[in-house]
Amino acid sequence: MPTARETTVEKEASLTGISLHSGAKVRLTVKPAGVGTGYQFRRMDLADQPLIPAFLEKVKQVERATTLAEGSVKVSTVEHLLSALRGLDIDNALIELDANEPPIGDGSAAPFLDLLHKAGRKELDAPRATFEIREPVWVTSPDGGYLAALPHEGFKVSCTNANHTGHHTQFLSIEVNEKNYAEEIGRARTFVFYEEVEPLLNKGLIKGGSLENAIVIRGESVMSKEPLRYPDEFVRHKILDIIGDLALFPVRIRGHILAAKPSHGLNLQFAKALLKAWKAYQSSLMPVENIPVGERALDTNDVMKVLPHRYPFLMVDRVLRFEGDNKAVGLKLVTINEPFFAGHFPGHPIMPGVLQIEAMAQVASILLLRNTENAGKLGYFMSVDKAKFRKPVMPGDTLLMQVELTKSRGKIGKAYGQCLVNGEVVSEAELMFAIMDR
Helix, strand or coil: CCEEEEEECCCEEEEEEEECCCEEEEEEEECCCCCCCEEEECCCCCCCCCEEEECCCCCCCCCCCCCCEEEEEEEECCCCHHHHHHHCCEEEEEECCCCCCCCCCCCCCHHHHHHHHCCEEECCCCCCCEEECCEEEEEEEECEEEEEEEEECCCCEEEEEECCCCCCCCCCEEECCCCCCCHHHCCCCEEEEEEHHHHHHHHHHCCCCCEEEEEEECCCCCCCCCCCCCHHHHHHHHHHHHHHHHHHCEEEEEEEEECCCCCHHHHHHHHHHHHHHHHHHHHHHHHHHHCCCCCCCCCCCHHHHHCCCCCCCCCEEEEEEEEEECCEEEEEEECCCHHHHHCCCCCCCCCHHHHHHHHHHHHHHHHHHCCCCHHCCCCEEEEEEEEEECCCEEECCCCEEEEEECCCCCCEEEEEEEEEEEEEEEEEEEEEEEEECC
């Protein structure tokens, strides 16, 4: 399975229009950006043309739209553009605009889809990072709303837009990707309840709003310049907003998102909960990097001096430490680039159990072959006993192999090994070797 790579737009492209809340005319230009840049907004109408990165910590307001700020400089209503960028599989882009808000267009992401199709898409020379949901993450709101993330291979959203009126409640569950986003999600327009219009106007919002760029719901009636584009257009737009708000998360998300009564405020609260879970996962890997490395620890080059194995069958990246002559801790970084992922459950990549046993065996071989009397020899498998596989090992995991020699007499050696991920045993086995001349 080929590794997904980061992307950006191929060339710059522009559009003009009226912004929703300020009612100002605005010109927006999207330009290519480099690896790891993400989405950045540049206010061309201000002195020094300040830059605002589309990061979660830059969110300053979530009433009826998502607003980013850097100091006193703001850019508002970014969710439709960010949704289009994420929906069309674009990771990095510089967005220049000469007002504080992108054009609202027809109230959907359609104008931005047209813009991005003109700009094109190109791959960059860097693998794309992904946060794979492995444990449930959720948030709730006082009105009964919630967002949750569950493990899933791909990106799926199941959403209901239940509202205070009891009218036009809809539900949709859909796998979202760059192939179906434009047709299934991107054209769904924003909507507002009639009784909310006057309070929003009194707050100085929706000055550019009209039936050309929003659907107005009054009781069971729907007011719009054109007929509904989908029978369930309201819930589809809610999914559009969820995708746009989650585009503020640092990396792609792989999981199943469940939502009821979502809002920009709840979406961003959920994104922050995901960020906390992601950082906790990252920090769980840090102790691996901080294990004290003794004088006899081996780097990759040292490992290859002892073992005859080479890529793609060398399963030990480093030996972190030895404990006496009978114990060792080895490490392997399991990446999506491993050759076995292309054919071993490619839709749900997991490391084969037999290769985990091989990784333990290679650490055990290092223990045996570092003995002076065995220098220059080879360790051959004779048997595997009491092998157990407790949890799957997936791309992105750091595999620790803990091995202890239980017998070493003459040409025969026995060892007990465990593989661990995040401190939990994922596999274990008893191994027997024969030491042979090369």
